[in-house]
Amino acid sequence: MTAHADVIDLAQRLIRRPSRAGIDDYGPVLRVLEDWLAARELPYRRLYGATGSAVGLLMEVAGGRPGPWWALDACLDTAPYGDEAAWSFAPDSGEVVDGWLRGRGAADSKLAAAMFCGIAAELHGRADALHGGLAVLLDVDEHTGGFGGARSYLADSEAPRPAGVMIGYPGLDEVVVGGRGLWRATIAVHSASGHSGSRRSTPGAISRAAHLVRLLEEAELPGADGEFPLPPKLTVTSCHGGQGFSVVPDLCELGVDIRTTPGFDARAAEQLVREAVAELDAKASAPRATTVTPVASWPPYRLGTGLQPAAALLDAAAGEGLTVRPKTAGPSNIGNLLAGEGIPATAGFGVRHEGLHGVDERACLEDLPAVHAVYRRAVLSLLAPP
Incomplete structure (x- = not known):
């Protein structure tokens, strides 16, 4: 040595x-x-x-x-x-x-x-x-x-x-x-706020966000493509919402990390997320539309x-x-x-x-x-x- x-x-x-x-x-x-x-x-x-x-x-x-x-x-x-x-x-x-x-x-x-x-x-x-x-x-x-x-x-x-x-x-x-590259975004899911003990049955923001998580995780991604040996991968990495037991929250924020490939790039990743968001909002309306804010993208x-x-x-x-x-x-x-x-x-x-x-x-x-x-x-x- x-x-x-x-x-x-x-x-x-x-x-x-x-x-x-x-x-x-x-x-x-x-x-x-x-x-x-x-x-x-x-x-x-x-x-x-x-x-x-x-x-x-x-x-x-x-x-x-x-x-x-x-x-x-x-x-x-x-x-x-x-x-x-x-x-x-x-x-x-x-x-x-x-x-x-x-x-x-x-x-x-x-x-x-x-x-x-x-x-x-x-x-x-x-x-x-x-x-x-x-x-x-x-x-x-x-x-x-x-x-x-x-x-x-x-x-x-x-x-x-x-x-x-x-x-x-x-x-x-x-x-x-x-x-693999990446595309990351935060997603703000909204609903009407209220009291958890009220008769109203409108789902809160966390419930709506949970539905969006299922839509994202069930979305079909392509497999490995050509000479690139790895497939894309989607992960919901964070979830923040709620202010106490008695309040139906009006906002829940998700973090989404998608690992991209040449056959499924950042544009495709964003499109997949926005299509899931559109499906969520069409099924259950809220006072404000769900918003997607891209945070980072590497090829x-x-x-x-x-x-x-x-x-x-x-x-x-x-x-x-x-x-x-x-x-x-x-x-x-x-x-x-x-x-x-x-x-x-x-x-x-x-x-x-x-x-x-x-x-x-x-x-x-x-x-x-x-x-x-x-x-x-x-x-x-x-x-x-x-």
Whole structure:
């Protein structure tokens, strides 16, 4: 492990600076990286969101010859700790025990962030021979789902637009080359209010919302389509309404999450919801029509394994003797945001892990040399002469 001691040491220091999304101040974890980069004379700058808060750190290694830019991306913010009493070690431990790096963020994704910094530091010393350039994006607004670092990076007029991005989520056996998209909306279901003890039998908003939930969940969705291996999926994820036992509520709000595919896209998802809403309102009128408010929409995507940067990463893995399968993911990831910008991305190749987003998170350091070698080989192939 001595050849990767610097990467491991940096990852340990990052883990020891708590950076739970929406809970901790990100300043301390960003300063750890800034000190590390400054000591190696690597250029970097903070990225800021619309409110002026830090959302990421960006470093750039510009090659001495013309060519496309590529990016490595890993997040520095983490999931919360959950029940700390259930952990067998401190969530901010950062210790290495029996070859496992312990602590929240070890797997997702502080070890990857440290590894990407190490690759950038190596390339910085030989930048003149590189074609194009390498950006390393370290996001502190990833676990919120806001992806503020990526958004700020893409909106930065000073940053060359990347031709592709490799995202350092963990997992040794698969490379994510695609994912279902999503369409999300809130639905406001109305009715006349009243007293629960009155003789009136008009259904309240919660009863009407329950009927709408049945309509949505019984709606027929298509199956998997062509080369895209996953079908769409609809889930009602929230329900809020009511003010007490004696009041018939006049409003109930639902949250709906639909995972989309190339054969069932955001437009089809919205149409399905609006048709169910129209059926509800036609069957039982209310003082106000049911309203649908779209909240978010990301496209599905899938890269051919011959397209970059998927080809470079899969070829590099094969060159290092690893059997790595391309995968289309059910959950969405930052690759969907990038797909919406026309930027191809891979995700999900890294070390083995346990306790991701749960108790006793840890990352297997035995895998680090091979994973590091794969990313290094892939990046060098992308920055080679065309």
